[in-house]
Amino acid sequence: MTEIKHKTFLFDATRCIDCRACMVACSVENKIPMNKTRIWVAGVGLKGEYPNLERASMVYHCMHCNEPDCLSACPVGAYSKRLDGPVIYDPKKCIGCRYCMNACPFGVPHFDWDKGLIEGAFIDKCTMCTQRIDIGLEPACVATCPTEALMFGEREELLKYAHDRLTGQPVRYINHVYGETENGGSSYLILSHVPFKELGLPDLPSQPVKEVSEAVMGLTIPFALGWGAVLTAAAAGVHMYNQKKEADAQKLEPSEPQAEETK
Amino acid sequence: MKVQITVHPRFHLKPLVVILLALMGIAFVIAMVRYANGIGAVSNLSNSYPWAFWISFDLFTGVAISSGAFLMAAVVYIFELKEFRPLVRPSVLTGFLGYMMVVVALLVDLGHPERIWYMMIHWNHTSVLLEIGICVMTYLAVLAIEFAPVVFEGLKWQKFAHFIHRFIMPFVILGVVLSTLHQSSLGSLLLIQPAKLYPLWWTPILPILFFISAITIGLSMIIFESTLSARYFQRGLEIHLLEKLAKAIPIVLAIYLVIKFSQLTFAGDIKYLFTSGLMSVLFWAEILIGAVTPIVLFSIKRIRQSANGLLFGAVILLLGMIMNRFNVSWFAVTHPDPITFMPIFMGQVTYFPSLPEVAVSIGIFSAGILAFGLAVKYLPVFEEEEHHDTK
Numbered sequence: 113m114t115e116i117k118h119k120t121f122l123f124d125a126t127r128c129i130d131c132r133a134c135m136v137a138c139s140v141e142n143k144i145p146m147n148k149t150r151i152w153v154a155g156v157g158l159k160g161e162y163p164n165l166e167r168a169s170m171v172y173h174c175m176h177c178n179e180p181d182c183l184s185a186c187p188v189g190a191y192s193k194r195l196d197g198p199v200i201y202d203p204k205k206c207i208g209c210r211y212c213m214n215a216c217p218f219g220v221p222h223f224d225w226d227k228g229l230i231e232g233a234f235i236d237k238c239t240m241c242t243q244r245i246d247i248g249l250e251p252a253c254v255a256t257c258p259t260e261a262l263m264f265g266e267r268e269e270l271l272k273y274a275h276d277r278l279t280g281q282p283v284r285y286i287n288h289v290y291g292e293t294e295n296g297g298s299s300y301l302i303l304s305h306v307p308f309k310e311l312g313l314p315d316l317p318s319q320p321v322k323e324v325s326e327a328v329m330g331l332t333i334p335f336a337l338g339w340g341a342v343l344t345a346a347a348a349g350v351h352m353y354n355q356k357k358e359a360d361a362q363k364l365e366p367s368e369p370q371a372e373e374t375k
Numbered sequence: 376m377k378v379q380i381t382v383h384p385r386f387h388l389k390p391l392v393v394i395l396l397a398l399m400g401i402a403f404v405i406a407m408v409r410y411a412n413g414i415g416a417v418s419n420l421s422n423s424y425p426w427a428f429w430i431s432f433d434l435f436t437g438v439a440i441s442s443g444a445f446l447m448a449a450v451v452y453i454f455e456l457k458e459f460r461p462l463v464r465p466s467v468l469t470g471f472l473g474y475m476m477v478v479v480a481l482l483v484d485l486g487h488p489e490r491i492w493y494m495m496i497h498w499n500h501t502s503v504l505l506e507i508g509i510c511v512m513t514y515l516a517v518l519a520i521e522f523a524p525v526v527f528e529g530l531k532w533q534k535f536a537h538f539i540h541r542f543i544m545p546f547v548i549l550g551v552v553l554s555t556l557h558q559s560s561l562g563s564l565l566l567i568q569p570a571k572l573y574p575l576w577w578t579p580i581l582p583i584l585f586f587i588s589a590i591t592i593g594l595s596m597i598i599f600e601s602t603l604s605a606r607y608f609q610r611g612l613e614i615h616l617l618e619k620l621a622k623a624i625p626i627v628l629a630i631y632l633v634i635k636f637s638q639l640t641f642a643g644d645i646k647y648l649f650t651s652g653l654m655s656v657l658f659w660a661e662i663l664i665g666a667v668t669p670i671v672l673f674s675i676k677r678i679r680q681s682a683n684g685l686l687f688g689a690v691i692l693l694l695g696m697i698m699n700r701f702n703v704s705w706f707a708v709t710h711p712d713p714i715t716f717m718p719i720f721m722g723q724v725t726y727f728p729s730l731p732e733v734a735v736s737i738g739i740f741s742a743g744i745l746a747f748g749l750a751v752k753y754l755p756v757f758e759e760e761e762h763h764d765t766k
Binding site for chain 1: 425
């Protein structure tokens with residue numbers, strides 16, 4: 113069996129010209145109505161004073177985390193992580209609880225607020241265009257990007273490539289590849305010339321946010337069994353103690369129980 | 376102490392019943408609009424606020440105020456403190472109705488209410504929400520079993536009532552285990568949001584804090600509902616029992632405060648106590664109203680021994696602790712700043728619950744109050760169980 117290569121996006125904020133062609137391409141490819149989208153371009157706006165003006169924009173979609181928190185949170189297991197990278201959502205299992213939206217530190221999954229029971233309200237998010245990458249094509253957003261701000265490939269290679277860019281042009285970039293370690297690493301790597309926080313990316317440690325929650329969940333069954341045993345023992349102990357006390361009391365007044373029995 | 380209740384099976388609508396029915400009707404209509412046109416049609420929920428008023432009020436508050444049921448069952452059946460027996464039935468009824476309200480509210484809130492049973496067949500064992508779902512569903516069944524004898528007695532089926540009563544112990548223990556699990560797991564639900572929940576609230580020991588505060592909420596709820604129903608249904612009040620419950624509250628609250636503040640100290644979050652603006656205000660409001668004031672009030676003997684004092688203390692504690700639930704599940708949760716990176720469909724950045732949203736919760740709550748009233752009227756909820764105590 114050959115090793116499955118982990119696919120990844122690389123986004124370079126210095127190359128993005130805010131044309132939003134990726135948003136159009138995504139909508140067309142995945143048949144998403146224009147009032148909704150799985151990908152969005154956010155601009156930081158103009159910064160600085162003339163003539164030293166600067167602006168930045170960020171293409172935002174699912175980070176396809178290596179340790180997806182949505183997958184951890186979903187009660188019915190509607191999420192899955194494919195070995196080649198994409199985090200996939202299965203609408204057939206979804207009960208619409210929206211816990212994944214709370215869990216995702218990037219605020220990626222979004223919900224059909226305008227759909228009733230008949231149309232069906234689901235979560236929607238980027239799928240890494242699995243229908244395209246399965247036949248060897250790049251995702252629609254990457255294929256359409258005119259400046260190669262978005263790139264797609266194998267994770268190891270793209271990571272190396274990103275670091276090469278950082279070392280090659282240290283003045284141009286902030287010396288960090290966002291997504292290399294954040295939240296356990298993601299399949300969306302980002303290079304930027306402005307602080308990542310300004311692009312709307314949360315400051316996350318390398319352990320995924322789901323870690324504590326999963327550790328506590330792991331204690332559930334042992335705790336339930338132990339607590340059940342303690343309570344049973346307590347109930348039995350109290351009962352025996354009370355019975356003994358009653359018996360002792362009856363010993364002192366032997367006429368009492370007989371009188372009660374004859375009642 | 377015997378309390379005589381005269382049952383009038385005659386049906387006559389009092390003004391309160393009419394109001395409750397009207398509120399239920401309004402909620403029903405709103406729910407239908409929601410089913411037809413989507414959650415966004417009736418609520419202000421958005422991608423920036425996927426959970427807010429409904430979850431904070433219906434789920435977090437609803438489950439917390441139902442905790443009296445497992446407390447009283449444990450006190451009477453496991454620890455055999457039989458004097459508290461008169462409080463078991465009303466608190467089990469409150470618990471059962473409380474959880475029913477939670478489920479009904481979730482049927483409005485879930486995107487796919489018709490799939491709620493998927494939780495029983497698709498298990499993702501890392502999900503805290505799954506644990507809560509399973510616990511709540513099972514516990515609802517346990518509460519139904521615990522309350523069944525009352526229904527059977529009301530129907531004069533003494534044999535069935537007796538039969539269930541003989542096998543009640545395993546269910547009581549199961550109920551306490553399930554309650555411990557999901558009362559604390561409501562806190563675990565927020566553990567996945569370390570980046571979103573403000574550090575004054577986010578801590579790995581959230582489940583422990585939730586469990587301890589649920590105990591105080593449960594005790595206050597018993598005081599609250601006993602004093603109110605004594606007033607409304609003109610029955611005797613077991614004030615000597617309520618006094619004992621009230622005496623326990625300051626101890627539990629003191630433990631809560633010690634754990635809460637030592638956690639903040641050890642985590643190094645003490646610096647946020649006075650410097651976080653609105654968050655500091657919310658935090659201190661919750662601590663002062665929900666913990667400090669009740670400790671003072673319930674430590675005063677005169678307050679514990681008067682019906683009004685008990686009611687007042689219980690209401691104060693409930694307000695503060697419910698505020699705690701709102702804080703952790705809504706007020707102190709900040710989702711990633713939408714303006715920066717979601718300009719298109721995260722236009723609605725601020726959130727305030729819409730009127731229909733609140734009306735749904737009020738309608739469901741009204742149904743709970745009405746059901747409680749009907750149960751008290753037609754079933755021996757407040758009667759002493761003389762026939763069980765005879766040997």
